[in-house]
Structures are given as structure tokens and as C-alpha cells.
Amino acid sequence: xxxxxxxxxxxxxERFFAPLAGPSGLGLKDDAALVHVPVGHDLVTTxxxxxxxxxxxxxxxxxxxxxxxxxxxxSDLSAKGAEPLGFLLTLALPKHIDASWLAGFADGLGSAAxxxxxxxVGGDTVKMPGPLTLSITAFGAVPSGxxxxxxxxxxxDILAVTGTMxxxxxxxxxxxxxxxxWASTLKPEDRAFxxxxxxxxRPRINVAAMLRADASAAMDIxxxxxxxxxxxxxxxxxxxxxxxxxxxxxxxxxxALTAEPSCLETVLTGGDDYEILCAVPPARWDRLQANIAACxxxxxxxxxxxxxxxxxxxxxxxxxxxxxxxxxxHFGQDNS
Numbered sequence: 001x002x003x004x005x006x007x008x009x010x011x012x013x014e015r016f017f018a019p020l021a022g023p024s025g026l027g028l029k030d031d032a033a034l035v036h037v038p039v040g041h042d043l044v045t046t047x048x049x050x051x052x053x054x055x056x057x058x059x060x061x062x063x064x065x066x067x068x069x070x071x072x073x074x075s076d077l078s079a080k081g082a083e084p085l086g087f088l089l090t091l092a093l094p095k096h097i098d099a100s101w102l103a104g105f106a107d108g109l110g111s112a113a114x115x116x117x118x119x120x121v122g123g124d125t126v127k128m129p130g131p132l133t134l135s136i137t138a139f140g141a142v143p144s145g146x147x148x149x150x151x152x153x154x155x156x157d158i159l160a161v162t163g164t165m166x167x168x169x170x171x172x173x174x175x176x177x178x179x180x181x182w183a184s185t186l187k188p189e190d191r192a193f194x195x196x197x198x199x200x201x202r203p204r205i206n207v208a209a210m211l212r213a214d215a216s217a218a219m220d221i222x223x224x225x226x227x228x229x230x231x232x233x234x235x236x237x238x239x240x241x242x243x244x245x246x247x248x249x250x251x252x253x254x255x256a257l258t259a260e261p262s263c264l265e266t267v268l269t270g271g272d273d274y275e276i277l278c279a280v281p282p283a284r285w286d287r288l289q290a291n292i293a294a295c296x297x298x299x300x301x302x303x304x305x306x307x308x309x310x311x312x313x314x315x316x317x318x319x320x321x322x323x324x325x326x327x328x329x330h331f332g333q334d335n336s
Contacts, residue, residue: 022119169270
């Protein structure tokens with residue numbers, strides 16, 4: 001890529017980002033946004049940074065980086081039962097980023113914002129040596145007092161997840177251009193599906209209100225199913241029993257596991273699922289399951305919440321499963 005040339009900060013904002021701004025953004029011509037929170041609602045906020053080489057690859061298309069940057073935040077709002085109101089964007093751009101890259105990035109970001117009704121309302125843009133770094137702060141609203149927390153799970157609750165697990169983690173080596181032995185057995189469409197799941201998360205915003213009504217606790221799965229489940233149950237002061245045989249898999253992931261059973265660890269502990277894990281009181285399970293199924297979203301029971309003394313246990317076909325790590329850890333491993 002070449003340098004942006006004559007584009008200064010204000011020209012960059014006017015050309016690529018002002019068209020994405022919602023009314024609260026005031027055309028991105030002021031130094032603050034004016035976000036209206038509906039009467040009788042609480043404001044829910046979340047922020048995530050994504051960094052080149054850590055959360056996305058230098059070779060990833062710019063459109064998918066824009067999509068993912070917003071998607072990971074909207075996923076957090078969904079798990080809280082919140083409806084999006086808008087987002088702030090901070091971009092720290094290396095010198096090699098050019099107008100063509102920015103156009104693709106803005107296109108992917110705008111498509112995601114339109115799909116999830118989460119408009120841009122402001123932000124900041126700076127130049128830096130690198131790597132490319134961006135941060136989004138997203139806002140949502142819930143009826144007062146109804147935000148779903150991680151801490152609400154109780155013994156006897158059903159543990160369930162939306163979607164399928166492990167697709168993005170399996171897609172990462174393929175996006176890097178490597179071909180693990182198991183990948184050579186997959187059809188091209190399976191490999192493409194896994195890469196797409198890594199690059200384009202699909203926040204479950206359409207089930208937020210249903211979860212808010214019937215779940216007792218929830219969080220989005222960003223660092224791996226088992227690790228995030230352990231976090232939620234620890235905050236709730238509970239244990240858990242998870243049946244690995246019940247964990248929902250896409251056809252592509254199932255084919256990968258058939259070729260290489262050790263991929264199960266990647267499926268259960270790899271990051272970037274951006275699905276929702278929740279605890280549901282048994283009396284509310286049938287209603288919630290039916291309502292979410294009616295939206296066309298897979299929703300699967302994977303275990304149950306237990307007393308703290310029972311610990312956190314994962315069962316496989318041949319007994320308890322143990323892994324070297326339960327989740328992706330930004331501070332404990334090499335992310336390159």
C-alpha cells in the first residue's frame with residue numbers, strides 16, 4: 001500500500017466516516033456526540049480494542065476488519081440483553097494505510113452498523129508507527145434494572161450456547177495460509193466457512209430481549225467456551241458440569257474432528273466464537289428454547305450449573321477431559 005497522500009485527519013473523517021454517522025453523531029462535525037437513552041432504560045457500554053497481529057491478520061481484507069471491530073462489541077451488548085444505540089471509533093493508523101484500505105474498512109464497518117442498527121457517533125483518528133490498532137466503544141440500552149450479568153447463575157440452571165463452537169479457532173490457521181493435516185481432508189467450502197467465521201463474527205442481537213427475559217446469567221464467548229464458562233461460574237459462585245458431546249458443531253468443525261480428534265481442544269478452548277453462553281432456570285428453558293429457535297438461531301443445552309463444591313468439570317465420552325489451558329490468554333501466550 002501507499003501513503004494516504006493529501007488526506008488529512010478532517011478529510012479522512014469527512015470522506016470515509018461521516019457517511020456512517022447516525023443523528024447522534026451530529027455529522028461528526030462536533031467534538032462530542034449526543035446520545036439519547038430511551039426513557040425508562042439504563043445505558044450499557046462496552047469497549048474492545050483489536051490489534052493487527054493479535055485479533056486480526058495483516059493479510060485480512062480491510063472490510064472484514066471493519067466488520068469484526070464492531071461485531072465483537074455488539075456481541076457484548078447482545079449478551080447483556082441490550083439493544084444497540086451507537087458506537088465511538090478510535091483509529092491508530094500506521095503510515096502504510098492508504099485510501100483504498102480505508103474505503104474497504106469503512107465499507108465493512110458501515111455494512112455491520114446498518115445490519116445491527118448501531119451507527120457511528122464519533123471517535124478519534126491518529127497516526128502511529130504501528131501496528132494498526134483500533135478501539136470501539138459501543139452503547140446500548142436495556143429496560144431499567146434488567147441487564148443480564150455474569151453473576152446470576154444458580155445451581156440447577158441449564159447451561160446453553162447459541163450457534164456452534166470452535167469454527168473461528170479452526171479458521172485461524174487457514175486464514176494464516178497454513179494447512180494443518182486435518183484441513184487437507186476438508187472440502188474447499190468447509191475451509192472457506194471456517195475462515196469466514198474467524199473474520200466475520202455474527203452477534204446474536206436478535207435474541208437479546210429473549211435472553212433478558214428468561215436467562216439468569218449470560219456472557220459472550222470471545223476467549224473460548226470453557227474459559228469463558230469458568231469465568232461466568234466463578235463470578236456466580238457456582239460450579240458446572242459440561243458435556244463435551246453436547247457442544248454444538250458445524251459440519252465443517254465436525255469434519256475436522258473426524259480427521260483429527262485432538263482438534264476438540266481447539267474447539268472447546270479457542271477464541272473468537274462470539275456466540276452467547278447463558279444459564280437458564282429449568283422452569284424457563286422450554287419457553288426460551290422455543291423463542292430462540294423461532295428466530296432461526298441454534299440454541300443448545302451443554303450442561304448444568306452445580307454447587308461451587310462440585311467444581312468445574314468437563315466430561316467426554318471416556319470420562320473427564322483436561323486441557324493445558326481453558327481459554328485464549330492475551331497475557332500468557334505468544335499471539336504472533
